Amino acid sequence: MIFLTALPLFWIMISASRGGHWGAWMPSSISAFEGTCVSIPCRFDFPDELRPAVVHGVWYFNSPYPKNYPPVVFKSRTQVVHESFQGRSRLLGDLGLRNCTLLLSNVSPELGGKYYFRGDLGGYNQYTFSEHSVLDIINTPNIVVPPEVVAGTEVEVSCMVPDNCPELRPELSWLGHEGLGEPAVLGRLREDEGTWVQVSLLHFVPTREANGHRLGCQASFPNTTLQFEGYASLDVKYPPVIVEMNSSVEAIEGSHVSLLCGADSNPPPLLTWMRDGTVLREAVAESLLLELEEVTPAEDGVYACLAENAYGQDNRTVGLSVMYAPWKPTVNATVVAVEGETVSILCSTQSNPDPILTIFKEKQILATVIYESELQLELPAVSPEDDGEYWCVAENQYGQRATAFNLSVEFAPVLxxxxxxxxxxxxxxxxxxxxxxxxxxxxxxxxxxxxxxxxxxxxxxxxxxxxxxxxxxxxxxxxxxxxxxxxxxxxxxxxxxxxxxxxxxxxxxxxxxxxxxxxxxxxxxxxxxxxxxxxxxxxxNVTESPSFSAGDNPPVLFSSDFRISGAPEKYESKEVSTLDSH
Incomplete structure (x- = not known):
């Protein structure tokens, strides 16, 4: 489109074509609102040597051949026209000046179609031009939205309506543009084929919330009741934003866990559940559920949801904490020490939450920690009384485990x-x-x-x-x-x-x-x-054992009183003999 500040190309072509040939020039298509009028610009030419005294012309509807008896739109010789065009058609151009511009008033849908012009110079000098114009009767403005609207990037949306009626000029206004921007009216613009349009522009920077927004344009004609509205829905493209996800999850070992991730984006995102760089599940969807059956402590950790499309990505994480009873405690070794040495015993386990760890011998608690996975017992300058069996007990609200170990103190004989x-x-x-x-x-x-x-x-x-x-x-x-x-x-x-x-x-x-x-x-x-x-x-003395006890639990009640039921020892009976003295 160009402004009406230069000589239209259409008329330049007409002027350049004067050289004695039959020909006509008119827009291949033109549109008008129902109930308004439309002016179809037209120019024609004929050989100079004919030099007719009077030039007549005829406009036909939908057919260029008189033998087909097409409806006559306008006829300069008789003014006889088809009933559909009575009182609606008028010639605006001067046929003597080779201007065949036609005006149609109060157009209705049945007037939409092809319009042909026939030049009549008298006698056999009559010629029906193959060039024609297609009239389209419309009821809505044309809203032009760019093929891609991306959130955060400025766009230009235009409203265009035909302005080819010299008797009625349209006025444009925007509907539903609040919060988007202020419109700018450019006015009348001339198209390449000589037709006119009224244009209004709307510039704005869309957001993701504008996706699906219904934007309208209204064309009204002053001093009439004619109003026409058109609407377009904005298809705003934007990157994913994760809008739905579990908070941190606690689950008991062996239970079922469901992790949900939902994202908002246009187009829909590719959702991916990952853990430690390993893809667990993915799909193009607005939400994705990750199912974990009979969870184990090995599945404890951080899970990530990644949402991505062509316009960006988003990710969030959720922590899964698997709760379980303590594992069987481990002790650094069965300890052998020399009397007077310092002995350090380390007892460790694994559980969630961290356990209460206790080391005791017989009924005496020697060391304890709360909510720790390790317990260190220091015995400075061990004596023979420290020799014996010890227990390390770990417990939390999900269970209890224990391990027995021995401390062997070596020392010189005492009679x-x-x-x-x-x-x-x-x-x-x-x-x-x-x-x-x-x-x-x-x-x-x-x-x-x-x-x-x-x-x-x-x-x-x-x-x-x-x-x-x-x-x-x-x-x-x-x-x-x-x-x-x-x-x-x-x-x-x-x-x-x-x-x-x-x-x-x-x-x-x-x-x-x-x-x-x-x-x-x-x-x-x-x-x-x-x-x-x-x-x-x-x-x-406490019964000695050279290695760890094979049992899982000590013969005690850990949470309250400590009762030990010892096992009887077995001894070998030997015969006593005498030595004769001399």
């Missing part, structure tokens, strides 16, 4: 006060009671007789171990003389200790005087003493 010698009727039995770790070797020395007996000599020495206590018994055949001196020596890799065993009884060997019955009674008393000592040591 206990229970060590002594005792007399029977014809024997002397010497007990050497030693506490040590690892197990010591025990030797009995009789200095007066220059004899040393080791505990490896099983025919003379019987040994029994209970926990950390080793009891070795040497049996001697008695004689009626002063009690022998007996020195007990216990030795392991950490040292050696010796003790001259005290004699429990009279200054002389009394069994020679009390007879056989007394000897039996004395021996029974000695056996009772040994059993009492053994039972006493069992109660004072």
């Amino acid at each position: 206990l006060l229970e060590s002594h010698c005792a007399a029977a009727r014809d024997t002397v039995q010497c007990l050497c009671v030693v506490k040590s770790n690892p197990e010591p070797s025990v030797a009995f020395e009789l200095p007066s007789r220059n004899v040393t007996v080791n505990d490896s000599e099983r025919e003379f020495v019987y040994s029994e171990r209970s926990g950390l206590v080793l009891t070795s018994i040497l049996t001697l055949r008695a004689q009626a003389q002063a009690p022998p001196r007996v020195i007990c020596t216990a030795r392991n890799l950490y040292g050696a200790k010796s003790l001259e065993l005290p004699f429990q009884g009279a200054h002389r060997l009394m069994w020679a005087k009390i007879g056989p019955v007394g000897a039996v009674v004395a021996f029974a008393i000695l056996i009772a003493i040994v059993c009492y000592i053994t039972q006493t040591r069992r109660k004072k």
Whole structure:
């Protein structure tokens, strides 16, 4: 389109064509609002040598050939026209000046069609031009929207209406443009084929909210009731924005979890669920559901939803927290330490939420932490009393697990006060009671007789171990003389200790005087003493185990009271023999 500030190309062509040829020039198409008028511009030419005195012309409707009896729109010779055009058609141009412009008034839909002009110069000099104009009767303004409207980018929307009626001039106004921008009316513009249009422009920067907005244009004609409206819906393209998504999700291990992601965009986005760079599910849709069946702790983590189209992308994340009971605690190792050393024991587990961790021995709680996955127990300068079985217990609201472990404290032998010698009727039995770790070797020395007996000599020495206590018994055949001196020596890799065993009884060997019955009674008393000592040591020492307990849970109630039900120990019974003294 160009402004009416230069000579129209249409008329330049007419002027240049004057050279004596039959020809006509008119717009190939033209439009008009129903009830208004339309002026169809027309120029024609004929050979100069004809020089007619009078030039006549005829306009036909829908056919150029008179033999087909087409409806006559206008006829200059007789003014006889088809009934559809009576009072509606008028020639605006001067045929003598080769101007055949036609005016149609009060147009209606049945007048839409093809219009042909026939030149009549008299006699046989008549010519129907093949050129014709197609009239379109319209009822709505033409709103022109760019083929692509992108949010954030300025666009120009135009409203165009035909302005080919010299009697009625249209006025344009915009409908529903509030918030978009102020319109600018350009006025009349001439088209390439000589027709006229009235144009109004609307400039604005669309937003995503403007997508689908119904924008209208109204053409009205002053001093009439004629009004025509046209509408166009804006198809605004914009990048995705995620508008719907789960907040952080907590789920119990083994339960079902649904994660929803919804996005707003035009065109619809490609939605993708991802975790740690791995695509879990994707689809072109406005929303996408990710289903997780029987979730495990391995599925705990951050899930991302990515929405993208040709105009951009958006992404959001959601955290999935899988709640589960503690795993079986792990301990750094079964600990072996030397007396006096500092021992550090680390107990760790995994759970959600973090557990309460407790380390205890028997009924005594040694260390505890709340909502931590690790617990460190420091034992400075361990002693033999620290030796024994320990438990590490982890618990939260979803369950409880426990692990047993052993602390083995190694130390030099200690000869206990229970060590002594005792007399029977014809024997002397010497007990050497030693506490040590690892197990010591025990030797009995009789200095007066220059004899040393080791505990490896099983025919003379019987040994029994209970926990950390080793009891070795040497049996001697008695004689009626002063009690022998007996020195007990216990030795392991950490040292050696010796003790001259005290004699429990009279200054002389009394069994020679009390007879056989007394000897039996004395021996029974000695056996009772040994059993009492053994039972006493069992109660004072914790049963040792060289490795972790295979059980899952300790024999206690962790959350309230601590009750331990120990298992009976099994000991090997061995025969005691005597050593003849010389």
